[in-house]
Amino acid sequence: MDTQPLAAIGIAALLLAGGVGFVLADTGGAGTAAPNDSTPATANATVSVGADATVERSPDEATVTVAAVGRGETAAAARNNVSGDADAVSDALEAEGATVTSSRFTVRPEYDYSQDGRELVGYVAVHTVAAETSDVDTVGSLVDAAVDNGADRVEGIAYSLSDDTRADARDEALTTAMDRARGGATTLATAEDRSVGDALSIQTSASGQPVVRAEYATAADAGGQTNISPGPVTVDVSVQVTYELE
Template sequence: METQPLAVIGVVALLLAGGVGYVVADTGGAPSATAAEPTAENATVSVGADATVERAPDEATVTVAAVGRGETAAAARTNVSGDADAIRSALEDEGATVTSSRFSVRPEYDYSQDGRELVGYVAVHTIEAETTDVDRVGTLVDTTVDSGADRVQGITYSLSDETRSDAREQALTTAMDRARGDATTLATAEDRSVGDAVTIQTNDGGQPVVRAEYATAADGGGQTNISPGPVTVEVSVHVTYELE
């Protein structure tokens, strides 16, 4: 029986070296393959970079609560309602905007080895308010406590949309500069230069400044002073460049 030579059909392999793609192409049936010179069309480099920008907060959210107790749920609700109205009015008088008001009531038990005994009900009225005068947050806290707040459940500092947008733009510019710098370093190692960006992907991050403060109406004493830290805006980019 006559032996037929085997044909090389569609052999394509991608060899990666330093982020640069090299193509080994079909030789049209010849028993060997040769490496083609990389071109701008088939050679790219991908890099990732990030950047963080800090800004002083220009918005703050204060969350406080009034707590009332009673033998019945209705009594607990009645005992807390007056304080809640006073707190809301005090916040608005100080220029804050009340954005949320939540109410809950639950039974309260006394637990012992013999089981549990219902001793009454606890009503909690939580009020959340925003202000753009972040220097007066301490005053807001004192005002709410003086008006009947039993808990200062949290203070969150953040950025306005305009400030955050400006910070994000700066962070993106810095991240892209870093990405191109890294790509240039890699390309130079392969005796190449960086061309246009082929794809760009972004991802945002960053955290507001959160300060948890607790106080009761009975605490009294001096004025509350709070000094927030900066708010961070973080971005990351993943960029693929052509190599020339």
């Protein structure tokens, strides 16, 4: 059987296992060595490895977004009908320990549609308030307080991680991904009777997915309490590492 050095033939392989991908490549310039050059042609061969890791953390921040809705025959009337409720909602959220981070107001015409066309029946004003808390166990209480004080609907609840918690999770995920990358590179190199040397380049990327809850309701309307159980927040990282082969 005809055999050739690794540098002369070049080897490319892909192996997916546990989120790890590999590519073996020769960067030594196959066939460029002088006839009497004693340096192995494969001295500059490398292996490039992609790996990823996911770390979960319990959320330690939450944002509650609620809205008060008012109607009137004119835009001014609709605005006046909602302004008091919006202020009361903001005050109630702050009294529960949350920080109101944004407030948005919109007003639009409301029409009655029929076969003959549309007829203006009034205006709808919506005042949306968003509030943050670092005590995620109080989210249900925030929803109840908002509804009890004039909020007509809950726009959304988003759970997330604080900067410190996210940084800690990212460090753990990066460590895991790098361990997988070197382990995968070692597996592939061993199969070619080689060993893995220093990392020549490293590229990383990271992302995190907030946990969003939109189905909670109006337990407060019936005098009950709103209970919400958030899921974990994930932090995902990917690394692309090129190692020297020895």
